[in-house]
Amino acid sequence: MTENTPLWAIEEGSSSQSQIPRPPVEKRRNVSLACIECRQKRIKCSGTTPCANCTAKGCQCFYGSDRRRKAHSIESSMLHQALLYTVVKLRSGNPDTVRSFVLQIRALQSARDGTSFLLSESRQDDQAV
Structure with missing residues (x-):
């Protein structure tokens, strides 16, 4: 092999580098x-x-502590509480209460308003108990 031989012209296996074992790469x-x-x-x-x-x-x-994860965990817990409150409220069995609750939710402008509403409702219900 000469210095001027292009790389594409070198056959596989003819290079001395291909015979050198490579250490396993750790991921x-x-x-x-x-x-x-x-x-x-x-x-x-x-x-x-x-x-x-x-x-x-x-x-x-x-x-x-990782503050981002902790904040996310607290937010997730609060949303879980609001979801449970909603399920209990909808399963209450009183059709007038359910209808009123659904109408209140439908009147909200955005998902963020819905989240705030459900959180505040669940907190009020917890304080009443």
């Missing part, structure tokens, strides 16, 4: 929550306790 693992130290330094965290970076540097490794 990169995504960590959902980095430790405080890695987050501050904006470096990849291994997600272990202690993480590889903190072990190498000899610093304390601790994980804080």
Whole structure:
């Protein structure tokens, strides 16, 4: 093979590189929550306790709470409560109560208004009990 030989002209298997075994490639693992130290330094965290970076540097490794997940969890819980309230209200058996409740929901302008309405109704009902 000469220096001027184009790459497309080299036959497979004739190159010395094809005979060199390649180490297996490890798939990169995504960590959902980095430790405080890695987050501050904006470096990849291994997600272990202690993480590889903190072990190498000899610093304390601790994980804080993820505020985004906590807020999402609270919102999800509140929506679940509103949904349960709606089901109970619709299954109440009193046709006038159900009709009035459905008309109130239909009169709302948006889904966000509906969510607010159901949350406030479920809170009022909880306070009355």
